[in-house]
Every structure is written in C-alpha cells, then in structure tokens.
Amino acid sequence: MKTKTTYYLITAAVIFAGAIAYALFNNNPFAEKEVIVPLTESWEKAIPNQEVPAGLVDLKAENCGTCHQEHYEEWQYSTHSHAWTDKQFQAELSKDSSPFLCINCHIPLQNQQEFIVTGLVNGDIYRPVKEVNPKFDKKLQMEGINCSSCHVRDGHIIGAFETDLAPHPVKVDPLHLSSEKLCISCHNANAVVTPTLACTFETGDEWKASKYYEKQDCVSCHMPEVERSLVAGYPKRKSHRHWFAGSGIPKEKGAKTKVMNGLEFYPELPQKIVKFTDSLHYAISLKNEYAGHRMPSGDPERFVLINFKLRDSKNKLIAEDTGRIGEKWQWYPTAKKLSDNNLYPEETRKFKFAHLPKEKGKYKLEVEVTKHRMDDATAAYNKLDDSYPLFISIFKKDYEFEVK
Ligand code: HEC
Numbered sequence: 300m301k302t303k304t305t306y307y308l309i310t311a312a313v314i315f316a317g318a319i320a321y322a323l324f325n326n327n328p329f330a331e332k333e334v335i336v337p338l339t340e341s342w343e344k345a346i347p348n349q350e351v352p353a354g355l356v357d358l359k360a361e362n363c364g365t366c367h368q369e370h371y372e373e374w375q376y377s378t379h380s381h382a383w384t385d386k387q388f389q390a391e392l393s394k395d396s397s398p399f400l401c402i403n404c405h406i407p408l409q410n411q412q413e414f415i416v417t418g419l420v421n422g423d424i425y426r427p428v429k430e431v432n433p434k435f436d437k438k439l440q441m442e443g444i445n446c447s448s449c450h451v452r453d454g455h456i457i458g459a460f461e462t463d464l465a466p467h468p469v470k471v472d473p474l475h476l477s478s479e480k481l482c483i484s485c486h487n488a489n490a491v492v493t494p495t496l497a498c499t500f501e502t503g504d505e506w507k508a509s510k511y512y513e514k515q516d517c518v519s520c521h522m523p524e525v526e527r528s529l530v531a532g533y534p535k536r537k538s539h540r541h542w543f544a545g546s547g548i549p550k551e552k553g554a555k556t557k558v559m560n561g562l563e564f565y566p567e568l569p570q571k572i573v574k575f576t577d578s579l580h581y582a583i584s585l586k587n588e589y590a591g592h593r594m595p596s597g598d599p600e601r602f603v604l605i606n607f608k609l610r611d612s613k614n615k616l617i618a619e620d621t622g623r624i625g626e627k628w629q630w631y632p633t634a635k636k637l638s639d640n641n642l643y644p645e646e647t648r649k650f651k652f653a654h655l656p657k658e659k660g661k662y663k664l665e666v667e668v669t670k671h672r673m674d675d676a677t678a679a680y681n682k683l684d685d686s687y688p689l690f691i692s693i694f695k696k697d698y699e700f701e702v703k
C-alpha cells in the first residue's frame with residue numbers, strides 16, 4: 300500500500316517537474332529567439348505576382364507565340380526556356396543543400412512559384428517563412444524564363460519603341476530591357492551562401508572590365524538584330540533574335556540548339572617529315588576572340604579541353620596529352636576556388652604537343668577541342684544519364700607525320 304502511494308507521488312512529482320521544465324524551456328531567456336529577417340538580395344526575391352495585361356489570355360509564352368510566332372520559336376531554342384526543366388537543375392534542387400533562393404533566377408515570376416517567401420527565420424536561408432501562393436501556375440513554371448519574365452510588369456508589356464498597333468497595353472522602357480538592368484540581374488552573382496555553397500558567376504563584371512563595355516553588350520551580341528514583322532502581316536521593324544545562343548551545349552541529345560563560339564583557333568603548320576631521333580612537334584593557339592567576357596564564363600563547372608592523341612600506322616594509341624581551360628573548385632569542407640585560367644577577352648594561349656617516336660613509320664596526330672558543361676564525376680554524382688549531353692566538339696583535325 301505504502302509503496303503504491305509513493306509510486307503515485309513520484310509519478311506526480313515527475314509529471315510536475317516535467318511540466319515546469321517544459322514551461323521554463325519555452326520561456327528560457329537563454330533559448331534562441333526566433334526573429335524573422337526580411338529578404339535583402341535581389342535573388343532572394345521573386346518578381347511579385349503579375350496580372351495578365353488587358354487583351355491577353357494569360358502570361359504563358361505559348362500565348363504570346365500565337366501572335367509573335369518567330370520570337371516564340373526562337374525562344375524555344377534558348378536555355379532560358381529550359382531553366383526549370385533542366386535535368387541538372389532538378390537534380391540539384393532536390394538536394395537538402397539547395398536553398399529556396401535557387402529558383403529566383405530560374406523561374407523568376409512569383410506566379411511560377413508555389414510559395415511566397417516573406418522572410419527568413421533568424422536569417423537562415425534553410426528556414427524560409429512560406430505561405431501558399433494563390434496565383435501559382437504549374438504550366439507557367441515549366442516555361443522557365445519566359446516572355447513575361449522579361450516583358451510583363453504592372454499590367455503592361457514592356458517594349459522599346461512606341462506603337463499603337465498592339466492589342467495589349469505597351470510601356471516603353473528601354474532601360475528595363477537593357478543589359479545593365481535585365482541581363483545582369485541574373486548573370487552576375489557573387490555570394491557565399493553557406494560555407495559549402497558559393498554562387499559565383501561574374502559575366503556582368505567581366506564584360507564591364509572588357510574593351511566591349513559601352514560598345515557591345517549582352518543584347519547586341521546575344522540578341523542579333525534583324526528586320527522583320529513582329530506579328531505576321533504587320534510592318535517590318537528593327538527586331539532582335541530570341542535564341543539567346545551561348546555555349547550551345549544542348550540540354551537533350553539531339554535537341555535543337557544555337558551555338559556561339561568565343562574561340563578562334565590558330566594551329567601552327569607542323570613539320571610533316573621528321574628525322575628519326577627527333578621529336579614530333581605540334582602547337583595550336585586558342586584565342587578568346589568573340590566573347591565579351593571570359594571564356595568560359597558563368598557556371599564555374601564549365602571547361603574546355605584540348606585533346607591530343609598520337610596513333611601509329613596500325614591506329615594504336617602511342618601517346619596522349621590534354622590541356623584545360625577552366626576553373627577548379629574545392630566544395631568541402633568549405634567552397635574555395637583553387638585555380639582559374641579562363642581566357643580573358645582577346646587573350647591567347649598556346650598548347651603544345653611533343654613526342655619522341657621509338658620507331659620509324661607513319662603517324663597520325665588527332666587534335667580535338669571540346670567545350671564541356673561539367674565533368675563526368677559531377678554528372679554521375681547528379682545521376683545524369685546519357686541523354687544529357689556533357690560536351691560538344693568545336694575543333695577537330697588530323698595531322699599526318701612520317702618518321703624517317
Ligand atoms: C543570381 C541568379 C541565380 C541564382 C540565385 C541561381 N542560378 Fe543557376 N544559373 C544562373 C545563370 C545566369 C545560369 C546560366 C549559366 C551560366 O552563367 O553559365 C545558371 C545555370 C544553372 C544551371 C545549368 C548549368 C549548365 O551547365 O547548364 C544549373 C544546374 C543551376 N544554375 C543550378 C542552380 C542552383 C542549384 C541554384 C541554387 C543553389 C542556382 N542555380 C541559383 C543564375 C542563377
């Protein structure tokens with residue numbers, strides 16, 4: 300009997316102590332207080348929900364395309380139209396290490412985002428304060444960076460010239476559509492987000508430091524001018540291609556793409572007859588002749604390889620060598636750039652191959668330059684299969700040698 304009472308008393312005491320501890324813990328003056336920190340950086344915020352401009356059915360590119368057919372077809376070639384569906388992007392987004400802000404340059408309109416983020420708990424990018432977005436449109440999300448991302452603001456279509464032929468309200472604002480304001484808002488970010496996550500692409504700064512600044516810009520190089528009707532049957536005007544061609548590495552095997560090449564190749568004509576006991580020599584110079592920024596630019600995972608393969612008359616590989624242009628990064632334990640030999644605008648670099656043959660006979664040197672999105676290890680880590688092209692070939696030539 301006595302033991303039973305004691306048992307009840309102990310149980311009651313434990314519950315009571317637990318309740319006090321719980322109460323104390325929750326009002327603990329030493330416990331971390333939750334403070335909602337507002338968003339500051341531009342890429343932490345989406346472009347606020349937009350209304351459909353009068354005269355239009357919705358914000359989708361598909362809809363603009365019913366009238367602006369050529370613009371729509373061109374945009375479909377662009378990586379902008381794949382900024383959400385891109386397999387690598389989706390693979391990275393699904394990782395816990397990817398914060399909410401990844402989506403703001405890839406699906407920039409609030410209408411494309413499921414949640415409205417109003418702040419960060421204690422400024423922690425992994426603790427966004429979210430509410431459901433009543434204007435979320437899944438189909439619009441699939442379009443990535445679409446016409447409305449760049450052209451729709453406050454019920455108007457932002458354009459660059461006066462017209463009274465449009466069925467939708469137009470606001471002329473060339474500054475909004477400029478390289479400095481529009482392109483650089485996404486193509487220049489340098490932030491260490493967390494110790495192992497750095498966002499570094501400085502295409503904008505690279506351009507500003509180049510001889511092209513104030514002569515040619517993102518728009519003049521990446522959106523070449525063309526005379527055409529903006530809608531079939533309308534008068535011809537100065538217009539711009541909407542391919543946004545860049546590296547040109549397609550997003551899907553066989554997918555349509557437009558390529559721009561920054562490099563020009565200057566091979567040195569080799570001596571074809573080589574005396575036995577002499578070395579076989581070859582050299583090629585690569586110049587960043589056409590890009591208004593470094594080459595490669597943007598994503599630090601890009602690189603260029605200069606591959607040399609020497610084969611004998613039986614096609615057996617005798618020697619090989621590889622040159623590389625690109626950055627090297629360490630991601631763990633802290634993100635740190637280890638090296639960077641990207642070519643500056645107008646910079647030239649020479650790559651040499653030499654080999655001392657052990658036998659007389661005929662030889663073939665295969666030279667190939669390839670432009671890469673990422674290396675095989677990164678692709679494997681992101682579980683990307685063969686349907687995701689990792690590189691394209693931009694120079695290929697064979698040279699014959701005879702060793703006598
Ligand atoms: C400040 C805007 C911005 C933010 C924020 C951003 N990106 Fe991007 N992202 C870009 C731009 C611009 C490119 C175009 C590629 C380039 O510059 O080389 C790109 C390209 C990519 C690509 C394609 C790379 C390729 O080789 O085709 C992936 C994948 C990607 N981003 C993932 C992410 C992830 C994951 C995050 C969040 C950690 C993120 N992005 C946040 C602007 C952004």
Ligand code: HEC
Pocket residue numbers: 355357358359362363364365366367446447450451456457458459460461462463464465466467469470471529530533534536
């Ligand atoms: C029903 C047909 C139609 C639809 C749909 C349409 N437009 Fe237009 N748009 C026009 C016409 C017509 C013009 C005027 C052409 C001219 O003046 O040569 C025009 C002009 C423009 C201009 C140039 C404005 C300027 O002053 O510089 C832009 C930009 C534009 N449209 C973007 C869009 C976008 C983005 C969408 C989709 C959200 C869209 N349009 C949907 C017919 C349409």
Ligand code: HEC
Pocket residue numbers: 360363364367370371372374379444445446447448449450458459473476477481518529537538539540541
């Ligand atoms: C990444 C931003 C971006 C996207 C995406 C984009 N545009 Fe444009 N658009 C521009 C810029 C920049 C101009 C040129 C402004 C100037 O004249 O300086 C332009 C110009 C135009 C013009 C005026 C005529 C011309 O060709 O210069 C039309 C029409 C137009 N865009 C329609 C569209 C349509 C339709 C889509 C989607 C299929 C689209 N744009 C997607 C940035 C964009």
Ligand code: HEC
Pocket residue numbers: 378379381382383385388403404405407444448477478481482483484485486517518521522543544545546547548
């Ligand atoms: C809302 C953010 C945003 C804006 C604004 C924007 N871009 Fe992009 N851009 C991106 C992202 C993200 C990608 C990469 C998408 C991918 O690879 O999946 C990209 C890709 C590109 C590429 C292709 C890169 C390659 O790998 O070949 C070019 C070129 C480009 N943008 C030029 C421009 C120009 C020119 C403008 C201004 C008219 C512009 N962008 C405006 C976000 C943006």
Ligand code: HEC
Pocket residue numbers: 478482483486502503506511515516517518520521544545546547559560561562589590591592594595596597601670
């Ligand atoms: C003088 C012309 C020129 C100017 C100015 C220019 N670009 Fe480029 N850009 C190129 C060429 C050419 C390439 C193709 C490089 C390659 O991959 O061979 C390129 C490639 C790119 C790429 C793909 C990255 C890569 O390494 O291939 C992006 C992203 C890009 N440009 C964005 C921009 C933005 C944003 C601006 C403005 C800040 C800009 N470019 C200004 C010519 C230019």
